[in-house]
Structure formats: structure tokens, C-alpha cells
Amino acid sequence: MAIEAHSDGDVAIHAIVDAILGALGCGDIGEHFSPDDPQWKNCYSSYFLNFAAEKAQEKGYSISNLDITVVCEKPKISPYKAEMRKSIAKVLKISDELVNIKATTAEKLGSIGRAEGIAAYATVLLYSFK
Template sequence: MTRNLRIGMGWDVHPFALGRPLIVGGVTIPHERGLLGHSDADVLCHALCDALLGAAALGDIGTHFPDSQPQYKDVSSLVLLKFVCRLIDQAGFGIVNVDMTVLAQKPKIAPYVTQMRRNLADVLGVEENAVSIKATTTEGLGFVGRVEGIAACAIALLYQTQGAAS
């Protein structure tokens, strides 16, 4: 049986802001600043949403969850990700695996990766070994290196489920 595979890529950036919790991959990380955004600004979940939507050719996160809509104010990005999973399922696709990288000078992300993988695997409905998360710095370069914000990128591989439209 041949499966129709689709790859999608997502990228997101959020600046740091005082008075907000820092949430990455559904994990609240102790830090003096959180990320600025309409939702909880979970940069990793946002990049993953875009990768999944892109692979299924369903637009982008801003199309589905515009910051002009009050119902998305401070919402958990895990809720947004769950909605995206329903969309790709309805479009006739399943998730093979996802691979993500968080770019952050500070705080250190590595101690939280295991819990992030668990959180995302649970929402995606896949085994934890189908979720890869890496963390890196930018060696002091750019906005990430100046500790002005965090960026994340994600790649998702989808397969066409039986009976899905081509």
C-alpha cells in the first residue's frame, strides 16, 4: 500500500514581555518574562500548528485563530493545537511524526523537553517517539541572542488516510 505523504514547515517568533508566564510546548517555565502574544504565546505550539496546517494545505494559524477574535485572548495554545489536529483529521490526514527546534538564549529549554514531548504527543494522538524537540541558542547573535524573544521552527510529516481526497 502506498501512502500519500505531505510535509509542512512552521516558524514562529514572540518577543519577551513582563507580567506574562513563559509557556513553551505547554510547559510553564520559570523565568522573569513570558512571551507577548494574543494567546498564551506558546511559540513552539504555534510553529507546530503552522507545520501541520501547511502539510495539509489548510492555511496558517493566523487564518484559523486571528488575534482580532477575543475568544483566543490568553487561550492555551494546546487548545489551538487540538483544534488543528481535528482539522487535519477531517481533511483526511494522520500524523507520522513532527520535529521541532526552539531557539532561545535564555532560559535553558533542555530541562523541559521531556515534558514538552509528552504534552505534544498527548494532544497529537501519537507516541512520544514521534515527537522530537531540540533546543539551541544563537551564540549571542540576533534578537534571540540579545534575549529579546524566542523563536521556534517545526516540520510535520502527514500521511493520507484511507478515503481522503487527493
């Protein structure tokens, strides 16, 4: 299933990036990587995630843990959870035990329920190492 997007369309990682940037008071992903800028076309979301992790380090924070909820009818997320956790943890340089991924559907309601889109929400806990 292809996702129509400016970058690679990894909604879970985009939500994590926004959560990290938001916790740092650094705006959102669009402020740093404008979808109008062609240099970000087809860019891997791991690049944005690495940027957010480095921004946290610069400000004296590390990621304690994070929780992601993906809302979609298709594809089913369960078969990919372990791989997603490992991939996210590797970029963030944390244990995959600190990454939680949940999935739910929109119960066929609205555009997400009609499988016209995907949503993701992330919460991150940062701790100061300074």
C-alpha cells in the first residue's frame, strides 16, 4: 500500500519528530522541513527523526521513552510493530524496550475509516542530562 506524501510518508516517525520538537519548544516538522521545499521530496523520515534527536541532545535532553498510536484501517500494523520499534530505537540510540507502538482503527468512520488516510499520535518523555 503506497502512501501519497511529500517525503516517504512515514506518519509514525513524523508524529515522533513533532512530539520531540514540541517537547523542546522547537516548533514542528513543517517549520524545519517545509513540504514546499523540493529538497525534502522523497526524503527518508529517519533523517527528520535523527534531526529531532540531535536537537534534543543540543538542548541537553535525552529521550526517556516514547509511545506512538497509529490510526488506520489498512495496513494492519501488528505485523510490523517489532520492526518499527527496532528501527525507531536505532535512530534514537535507545533500547527498543523504550518504544511502544499501538494501533487502532477509526471503526470505518470518516476519511481514515474509509482508508483514505492514516493518522499517528506520539508522546515522548525527555529528561535533562545537564
